Amino acid sequence: MSNGIWIEACEVDDIEVEDVIRFDHEDRTFAIYRTEKGDFFASDGYCTHEKFHLSNGLVMGNLIECPKHNGRFDIPTGQAKRAPVCVDLKTYPVKIEDDKVFIQI
Amino acid sequence: MKDYGMVIVGAGEAGARAAVELRTQGWTGAITMIGNEGRHPYERPPLSKHQLVDAAEPVPITILDSNRLIEQNIGFHTNDVAVRINRQVHTVELASGIQLPYERLLLATGANPRKLSVQGNAAKEMLYLRTFADAIRIRERIQPGQRVAVIGGGFIGLEVAASAVKKSCEVTLVEVAPRILMRGVPEEIAKLVEQRHREAGVRFKIGVMIESVDKEVGGEYVISLADGSAVRCDAIVTGIGAIPATALAVVSELEIENGVKVNEMLATSDPDIYAAGDCCSFPHPLYGGKRIRLEAWRNAQDQGTHVAGNMLGAAVPYSALPWFWSDQYDQTLQVAGLSEPTDTTVMRNLGDAGKLFFHVAGDGRLVSVSAMGPTGAFAKEFRLAELLIEKQARPELEALANPGRKLKELLRA
Numbered sequence: 432m433s434n435g436i437w438i439e440a441c442e443v444d445d446i447e448v449e450d451v452i453r454f455d456h457e458d459r460t461f462a463i464y465r466t467e468k469g470d471f472f473a474s475d476g477y478c479t480h481e482k483f484h485l486s487n488g489l490v491m492g493n494l495i496e497c498p499k500h501n502g503r504f505d506i507p508t509g510q511a512k513r514a515p516v517c518v519d520l521k522t523y524p525v526k527i528e529d530d531k532v533f534i535q536i
Numbered sequence: 537m538k539d540y541g542m543v544i545v546g547a548g549e550a551g552a553r554a555a556v557e558l559r560t561q562g563w564t565g566a567i568t569m570i571g572n573e574g575r576h577p578y579e580r581p582p583l584s585k586h587q588l589v590d591a592a593e594p595v596p597i598t599i600l601d602s603n604r605l606i607e608q609n610i611g612f613h614t615n616d617v618a619v620r621i622n623r624q625v626h627t628v629e630l631a632s633g634i635q636l637p638y639e640r641l642l643l644a645t646g647a648n649p650r651k652l653s654v655q656g657n658a659a660k661e662m663l664y665l666r667t668f669a670d671a672i673r674i675r676e677r678i679q680p681g682q683r684v685a686v687i688g689g690g691f692i693g694l695e696v697a698a699s700a701v702k703k704s705c706e707v708t709l710v711e712v713a714p715r716i717l718m719r720g721v722p723e724e725i726a727k728l729v730e731q732r733h734r735e736a737g738v739r740f741k742i743g744v745m746i747e748s749v750d751k752e753v754g755g756e757y758v759i760s761l762a763d764g765s766a767v768r769c770d771a772i773v774t775g776i777g778a779i780p781a782t783a784l785a786v787v788s789e790l791e792i793e794n795g796v797k798v799n800e801m802l803a804t805s806d807p808d809i810y811a812a813g814d815c816c817s818f819p820h821p822l823y824g825g826k827r828i829r830l831e832a833w834r835n836a837q838d839q840g841t842h843v844a845g846n847m848l849g850a851a852v853p854y855s856a857l858p859w860f861w862s863d864q865y866d867q868t869l870q871v872a873g874l875s876e877p878t879d880t881t882v883m884r885n886l887g888d889a890g891k892l893f894f895h896v897a898g899d900g901r902l903v904s905v906s907a908m909g910p911t912g913a914f915a916k917e918f919r920l921a922e923l924l925i926e927k928q929a930r931p932e933l934e935a936l937a938n939p940g941r942k943l944k945e946l947l948r949a
């Protein structure tokens with residue numbers, strides 16, 4: 432559903448290394464990740480199991496673990512990695528410009 | 537292995553996960569699951585939570601639907617009961633008369649509500665909650681303005697109480713023990729939970745025995761208590777614990793000890809028969825091999841997934857950290873690991889995000905963590921605490937108590 436629009440989500444420093452924050456845009460919510468290696472990624476903000484904010488979850492390596500029931504997703508691909516989640520997470524392209532994080536939605 | 541196939545008794549959380557995992561791990565022979573509820577495997581946790589409250593008529597949250605069963609080529613007897621295992625000839629006998637041959641068998645039969653034995657003409661009219669059908673019955677009875685009595689201050693009782701409050705019922709909770717949440721939850725958390733329920737208007741009768749449960753002319757129930765008082769209400773929901781479903785294991789002469797007894801590989805006393813989930817007790821390697829039985833959703837999932845590998849010959853011990861959560865009102869409560877009353881408890885106050893309690897054993901090892909707070913708010917800290925327990929870390933108590941000290945750093949230490 433990406434329609435090519437780049438929007439500014441946050442500053443690079445808003446996210447700690449190996450962490451995730453929530454970013455709301457219009458009526459949608461996203462999760463923006465910064466991995467231990469320093470890479471940035473973005474996905475839908477809600478877990479695909481129940482509607483729950485992934486930004487409360489823990490980032491471990493390339494995995495995000497949902498805080499509600501510990502379902503896991505691969506951050507770069509959105510792939511569901513552990514029950515109870517079985518539906519993949521939608522991911523979005525990310526670019527960094529002038530220390531700002533942009534996502535393409 | 538012969539191509540007799542894998543047979544799974546019980547189509548709940550553990551059974552369903554095992555069925556899928558057997559395929560994932562490459563088993564191409566037959567897989568047959570036997571369920572006795574006449575529906576596809578579904579999630580039980582919502583039964584005491586939003587499914588009692590939602591305005592729309594609830595539908596079960598299915599774990600394995602027919603499409604997935606077909607795609608995975610898993611056979612499913614939806615409404616039958618396994619009544620006997622003929623261990624010599626490797627067959628399971630179903631109530632319908634079918635004899636199913638098995639190569640390896642999994643018992644994932646879950647647990648049944650413990651029934652309260654009490655005097656009075658209405659003892660049989662108390663409601664219990666385990667299945668979707670039970671939830672529908674209870675849902676019909678907790679209508680706005682009704683007076684609901686909950687017997688039992690365990691998780692299910694408390695969640696039903698919170699749901700009934702949300703439906704604008706008048707709720708009284710009766711607990712015979714000296715406090716609510718006696719099993720598996722530290723007193724500090726139990727106090728916070730009780731306080732939250734009191735704020736919501738729940739009345740408590742704690743530490744008092746129940747003498748009788750009667751129905752009067754006109755339909756009102758009267759619960760008579762040992763202190764001379766009585767609770768008058770329109771419906772009674774009882775949640776006083778669960779008993780592992782061992783009937784099949786007992787008639788088949790498998791060893792029983794607080795449930796179907798399994799070893800660390802989740803194998804029963806018959807090496808071709810395994811058990812997983814609420815029905816079994818197992819020794820936990822992180823706690824010196826202490827034998828425990830859990831009634832917890834993640835354990836049922838994890839054991840279901842894990843046992844599949846061992847049924848296929850892996851022989852890997854099961855060692856996942858026990859974990860439980862409960863939602864009540866806007867609060868979540870979580871417990872991970874096992875604690876003893878002799879452990880030292882340290883609190884980490886996260887302010888608006890809730891409170892974490894660390895339980896440290898005499899030898900300095902962090903053995904358990906419990907927490908309560910707004911849903912999701914303490915999740916990261918809690919998860920890191922779990923990793924510390926798994927690592928068998930011995931963090932300094934001051935560091936645990938100080939929210940300024942990052943748990944991630946303690947983990948790296």
Ligand SMILES: Cc1cc2nc3c(=O)[nH]c(=O)nc-3n(C[C@H](O)[C@H](O)[C@H](O)COP(=O)(O)OP(=O)(O)OC[C@H]3O[C@@H](n4cnc5c(N)ncnc54)[C@H](O)[C@@H]3O)c2cc1C
Nearest residue numbers: 546548549550580581617618645646813814831832833836
């Ligand atoms: C109302 C409720 C709320 C809960 N909330 C939470 C929560 O918030 N957090 C949490 O961690 N856990 C929760 N749990 C616990 C969790 O749901 C259970 O631990 C989990 O369902 C156990 O899975 P299981 O596969 O072992 O058993 P079950 O899910 O009970 O499945 C066993 C199945 O086997 C069937 N069966 C039994 N004997 C036979 C036989 N002989 N032949 C055929 N079929 C048979 C049973 O009818 C049942 O369908 C809750 C449970 C309930 C009931």
Ligand code: FES
Nearest residue numbers: 478480481497502
């Ligand atoms: S809501 Fe994410 S795992 Fe359940």
